[in-house]
Amino acid sequence: MTERMRSVVVGTTVVIIGLITLAIPLVLSSSNLEIYVDIGLFTIVVSGLSLLMGFAGQVSLGQAAFYGIGAYTAAIMAVHKWPSLVALIAAPIVTAAIAFLIGIPLLRLKGHALAFGTLAVQLILLAIIPETPSFTGGSIGLSAIPPLRIGPLAISSGKDYAYLVWIVAVAVLIITRNLTRSRPGRGLRAMATTPSGASATGVQVESYKLRDFALSAAYAGIAGGIYVFFIGYISPDAFPVMLSIEFVIMVVVGGIGTISGAFVGAAVITIISQILTSLGTSPSLPPQLPTVLSLGVYAVILIAILRLIPSGIVGALSELWKKTQRTPSAVSSRSSEERQEVASAVDGAGRTDSVLTGELQSRDATMVKETSTGQQ
Amino acid sequence: MTAFVEYLMTGIARGLVFALLAMGFVFIYRVTRVVNFAQGAFAVFGGFITYSLLRAGVPQGVSELLAILAAALIGLIFGIITIAGDLPLLASLIITIGLSILSEAILMLIWGTTPITYSGLTGHDFVILGAFIQRQYLIVVLASLALFALVALAFGRTYFGKAMTACASNPYAAKLSGINVKRMGLVAFMLGGALGGAAGVLITPLSPMTYDADVSLAITGFAAAIVGGLTSPGLAVIGGLVFGLAEQFVAGYWSPSNETAVALALLIILLLWQARRMRLEGLE
Amino acid sequence: MKLLESVEQPTPNGSIPSDALLATYNLVVRYGAAVALDGVSMYVGKGEMVALIGPNGAGKSTLLNTLSGINRPAAGKIICNGKLAHVPEGRQLFPELTVEDNLRLGAYRGGSRDPSPMYELFPQLHRLRHRRAGGLSGGEQQMVAIGRALMAHPDIVAVDELSQGLAPIVVSDIANHLVSLNKQNGTAVLLVEQNAQLALDITSRAYVLENGRISKEGRSADLARDPAVHKAYLGGQVSR
Numbered sequence: 001m002t003e004r005m006r007s008v009v010v011g012t013t014v015v016i017i018g019l020i021t022l023a024i025p026l027v028l029s030s031s032n033l034e035i036y037v038d039i040g041l042f043t044i045v046v047s048g049l050s051l052l053m054g055f056a057g058q059v060s061l062g063q064a065a066f067y068g069i070g071a072y073t074a075a076i077m078a079v080h081k082w083p084s085l086v087a088l089i090a091a092p093i094v095t096a097a098i099a100f101l102i103g104i105p106l107l108r109l110k111g112h113a114l115a116f117g118t119l120a121v122q123l124i125l126l127a128i129i130p131e132t133p134s135f136t137g138g139s140i141g142l143s144a145i146p147p148l149r150i151g152p153l154a155i156s157s158g159k160d161y162a163y164l165v166w167i168v169a170v171a172v173l174i175i176t177r178n179l180t181r182s183r184p185g186r187g188l189r190a191m192a193t194t195p196s197g198a199s200a201t202g203v204q205v206e207s208y209k210l211r212d213f214a215l216s217a218a219y220a221g222i223a224g225g226i227y228v229f230f231i232g233y234i235s236p237d238a239f240p241v242m243l244s245i246e247f248v249i250m251v252v253v254g255g256i257g258t259i260s261g262a263f264v265g266a267a268v269i270t271i272i273s274q275i276l277t278s279l280g281t282s283p284s285l286p287p288q289l290p291t292v293l294s295l296g297v298y299a300v301i302l303i304a305i306l307r308l309i310p311s312g313i314v315g316a317l318s319e320l321w322k323k324t325q326r327t328p329s330a331v332s333s334r335s336s337e338e339r340q341e342v343a344s345a346v347d348g349a350g351r352t353d354s355v356l357t358g359e360l361q362s363r364d365a366t367m368v369k370e371t372s373t374g375q376q
Numbered sequence: 377m378t379a380f381v382e383y384l385m386t387g388i389a390r391g392l393v394f395a396l397l398a399m400g401f402v403f404i405y406r407v408t409r410v411v412n413f414a415q416g417a418f419a420v421f422g423g424f425i426t427y428s429l430l431r432a433g434v435p436q437g438v439s440e441l442l443a444i445l446a447a448a449l450i451g452l453i454f455g456i457i458t459i460a461g462d463l464p465l466l467a468s469l470i471i472t473i474g475l476s477i478l479s480e481a482i483l484m485l486i487w488g489t490t491p492i493t494y495s496g497l498t499g500h501d502f503v504i505l506g507a508f509i510q511r512q513y514l515i516v517v518l519a520s521l522a523l524f525a526l527v528a529l530a531f532g533r534t535y536f537g538k539a540m541t542a543c544a545s546n547p548y549a550a551k552l553s554g555i556n557v558k559r560m561g562l563v564a565f566m567l568g569g570a571l572g573g574a575a576g577v578l579i580t581p582l583s584p585m586t587y588d589a590d591v592s593l594a595i596t597g598f599a600a601a602i603v604g605g606l607t608s609p610g611l612a613v614i615g616g617l618v619f620g621l622a623e624q625f626v627a628g629y630w631s632p633s634n635e636t637a638v639a640l641a642l643l644i645i646l647l648l649w650q651a652r653r654m655r656l657e658g659l660e
Numbered sequence: 661m662k663l664l665e666s667v668e669q670p671t672p673n674g675s676i677p678s679d680a681l682l683a684t685y686n687l688v689v690r691y692g693a694a695v696a697l698d699g700v701s702m703y704v705g706k707g708e709m710v711a712l713i714g715p716n717g718a719g720k721s722t723l724l725n726t727l728s729g730i731n732r733p734a735a736g737k738i739i740c741n742g743k744l745a746h747v748p749e750g751r752q753l754f755p756e757l758t759v760e761d762n763l764r765l766g767a768y769r770g771g772s773r774d775p776s777p778m779y780e781l782f783p784q785l786h787r788l789r790h791r792r793a794g795g796l797s798g799g800e801q802q803m804v805a806i807g808r809a810l811m812a813h814p815d816i817v818a819v820d821e822l823s824q825g826l827a828p829i830v831v832s833d834i835a836n837h838l839v840s841l842n843k844q845n846g847t848a849v850l851l852v853e854q855n856a857q858l859a860l861d862i863t864s865r866a867y868v869l870e871n872g873r874i875s876k877e878g879r880s881a882d883l884a885r886d887p888a889v890h891k892a893y894l895g896g897q898v899s900r
């Protein structure tokens with residue numbers, strides 16, 4: 001009952017937020033409109049990455065590469081006179097197909113080899129592009145990319161792109177939400193969040209991970225495709241490794257595995273990065289200051305969030321909300337508690353040195369009245 | 377022939393440096409299950425700290441030793457930030473990504489963006505089979521072999537080393553025996569820091585060090601470590617040599633601009649091979 | 661509500677002696693929302709041999725892990741007036757280390773690291789001392805696991821599933837070692853077993869754990885004659 005009510009509330013909120021996002025472009029200046037488009041693009045990328053991290057428990061450090069593959073696919077096709085809409089649609093498909101091929105073996109590796117594997121993919125891409133000028137434009141890149149047309153509609157102004165981006169973003173968020181609410185989605189989540197229970201259902205888990213990985217790449221691909229039509233030119237400089245790391249930071253800041261967290265993380269980090277750039281670029285300051293500042297701030301944000309509010313902004317807010325809603329009889333916020341307990345059973349090294357030594361003669365095992373009465 | 381010997385020597389020396397980094401990955405991974413993305417940063421710190429100490433007039437050997445100790449301390453701090461408390465593995469991994477960019481920020485703030493280098497221990501270069509070999513290459517080979525021997529002794533012969541192996545082998549049983557697995561994880565981070573620092577100290581005279589060299593160093597070290605499935609120090613050394621030699625021969629006989637791409641492609645192939653091996657052995 | 665009842669309910673067979681070596685009072689342990697131990701009170705006296713029997717999933721291993729500090733109790737109390745060593749379910753050796761190194765690591769908390777007393781207890785281990793523990797037979801591994809625990813010089817040793825995966829003859833051999841250890845050194849033993857016959861044979865007192873609660877306790881000989889225990893644990897197969 002509460003479950004259903006909550007999902008209705010969340011659903012309505014999503015729709016309202018969607019409407020607001022569509023109204024915003026009408027009032028923004030052109031430079032702010034550009035930031036707004038960026039936030040939309042990043043929301044698309046980040047919701048895919050968040051799905052991968054939250055539900056498959058894997059990190060991709062090559063998300064900027066997928067963004068780039070999408071962008072290059074669209075750009076190269078458009079330059080070769082393909083209809084621009086076809087080029088745009090091909091972007092996520094090609095990207096997902098590449099991710100799928102990479103993912104089959106990489107996702108089978110234990111631990112977090114995927115992070116390095118995807119990083120390698122990105123570095124290879126960055127190494128290949130300058131060597132293939134006839135195809136990709138080399139390090140100079142491709143320009144004069146034809147404008148995007150959807151049927152009779154020419155997408156040209158910043159406002160047009162803002163709408164396009166946000167329609168896609170909302171669609172992506174809805175797809176992601178439906179995926180995560182499905183039963184396999186929940187199973188996958190349980191798997192991702194407990195350290196040991198991973199390979200229990202073997203092949204099935206593997207295929208869900210692969211699906212999420214390919215889907216996250218597809219999201220990055222469509223965002224890259226839109227980006228390239230929006231900017232009108234493309235070069236490898238637009239897809240540095242740092243961008244991949246920024247995507248990870250956005251996921252963490254918003255809240256790993258939360259849907260609205262993708263938007264929150266993208267927005268917060270994009271805005272912070274704008275502020276840092278404008279802060280650091282005064283002529284009296286040393287030239288490397290903006291970089292030092294942004295690297296430092298990103299690092300501190302990333303570590304602080306993981307250490308202090310590991311569920312991210314959205315996760316923390318929703319926990320706070322649950323706490324205020326909680327009646328005395330319904331004590332446990334089960335899923336997260338459960339996770340921690342399991343983790344500590346497997347992994348909690350700190351508490352081992354008492355009983356066996358006999359040093360601690362009496363271990364008073366926290367006679368917490370509330371906890372024992374709370375359980376029905 | 378001359379060129380071949382030169383590539384071979386350079387490749388072996390650089391390969392051993394990669395092996396030092398790879399062993400850092402292996403020790404940290406074995407005890408904590410964390411793939412430490414900031415592993416390359418230890419080397420960058422090692423190089424830059426040696427550079428500053430040398431400029432401050434500290435004798436060469438002392439500077440290098442101090443830099444390695446400093447890297448071990450940085451390793452300890454990184455370890456505390458990464459694994460203290462009850463964090464899920466995923467969070468620990470991402471924290472090491474944060475530590476990697478934090479290192480870049482600190483390095484850039486202190487030392488700026490100009491690449492640095494210093495000459496290794498002085499002495500004459502020498503000639504092997506007509507090839508001119510910098511003395512530093514020999515030093516790298518001897519120093520890293522000495523370090524490998526030291527580590528092997530520490531793990532194979534000492535009680536503490538065996539306790540550390542026990543943590544990697546069966547953390548639950550290690551806890552039951554009274555070993556503090558978390559603390560051992562911090563020791564592993566210190567060891568990883570020292571090995572990474574040594575790698576940086578040794579490689580900076582051979583190729584200038586930059587504040588942002590950590591990612592490429594980390595990825596090469598990781599690739600070497602993958603040869604041993606992230607758990608075998610011995611195979612990690614072989615992995616390091618494979619990458620050192622591949623890099624030199626590709627750069628020498630083909631084109632330096634393909635060096636990175638080939639190394640990365642090799643990494644992907646290794647990852648695929650390991651995945652296949654794991655599937656065959658049912659280790660998934 | 662159910663839990664409250666069990667907390668207030670006195671243990672079936674009276675109180676725990678104040679000089680018990682090891683005792684738990686109304687111990688509650690949870691895995692997330694699942695309750696694994698639901699108000700367990702039990703004790704082991706000095707030099708006593710006690711059995712803990714019960715079906716798979718009853719919470720026996722959870723109890724031992726909680727005594728060893730691996731699990732944290734949600735409520736209740738543990739008193740331990742001596743050193744406890746734990747031989748975990750499935751042996752849990754360090755497979756790539758030698759037998760001797762496995763034994764020596766048992767003394768990690770302090771005391772002598774000399775493994776020769778273990779070679780006296782289990783003479784066949786002496787010949788295997790330089791072999792990798794992972795390559796031994798199940799029975800040999802169980803001896804190493806017990807030896808490793810005994811290296812801690814414990815006052816009480818808790819053995820989880822002694823007989824698991826071992827041939828009956830090997831089991832009785834190792835069980836005899838435990839009994840003589842208990843007789844000679846006065847080391848108390850808490851024996852966790854699904855093989856109730858063996859456990860009730862060699863111990864003097866026993867507890868039956870079911871669904872996280874002690875359902876029966878008493879002298880082992882009496883429990884062995886108890887019709888319900890007999891039916892569930894001695895008659896035919898062990899019930900789930």
Ligand SMILES: Nc1ncnc2c1ncn2[C@@H]1O[C@H](COP(=O)(O)OP(=O)(O)O)[C@@H](O)[C@H]1O
Pocket residue numbers: 342345346691694696714715716717718719720721722723
């Ligand atoms: N690490 C764990 N996480 C979650 N549940 C667990 C864990 N260990 C045991 N359990 C559950 O607790 C219950 C008791 O398990 P256990 O103590 O292993 O029983 P026994 O040793 O008597 O067979 C079982 O239902 C089991 O599934």
Ligand SMILES: [Mg+2]
Pocket residue numbers: 717720721722749820821
């Ligand atoms: Mg058990």
